[in-house]
Amino acid sequence: MRVAVLVKQVPATEDVRIDDATGTMIREGVEAELNPLDLHAVEEAVRLRERFGASEIVALSMGPPRAAKALRSALAMGCDRGVLLSDAKFAGSDTLATARTLASGLRREGAFDLVLSGERATDGETGQVGPAVGRILGMSPLAFVSAVESVGDGRIVVRRAVEGGHERVEAPLPAMRSVVKEINV
Secondary structure (H helix, E strand, C coil): CEEEEECCEEECHHHCCECCCCCCECCCCCCEEECHHHHHHHHHHHHHHHHHCCCEEEEEEECCHHHHHHHHHHHHHCCCEEEEECCHHHCCCCHHHHHHHHHHHHHHHCCCCEEEEECCCCCCCCCCHHHHHHHHCCCEEEEEEEEEEEEECCEEEEEEEECCEEEEEEEECCEEEEECHHHCC
16 A cells, blocks of 8 residues: 655744735744644554555655755654655645645656545645545545544545544545544644
8 A cells, every 4th residue: 555645844833924914924934844734644644554554655745945844754754755846836826736736746656545634734724735636636535534444455444523523434545535633643
């Protein structure tokens, strides 16, 4: 089983500042880190390897060259390889452009059985990129995954958080799952 994890470098939450004139986040001169919610996706990928035998875990990110720092963090946690998609043309991409770029990068890397992402990025809060990547790649996307119960025989069974509790969902592989922080510690 090959697993990809979508990761993003974001401003450290304690350093976030907004430009009053433009209403946009000021990123220059601000300490950056791996998106805290993506940490759970990386950790889950490593745990899936331990439980179900993933052959390779690839961390994929889109951003400026300094976003390599986020990939180094993912590698330190147990990913086998990191891929950075970086071009000045990507600057200012909205969620759809980001999802298309990441999907293209995943295609270039070959077939994956499972793509994981954090629930959302702390700098954008949309929660749209992961599921959009899944749809673009023709995978079954599922958000708010709080547990992976099993992977095998071309299927994945997960538990996902829904209003008022949880639901158990089974889907075919390949699949895209965005995970919530409750999936692991």
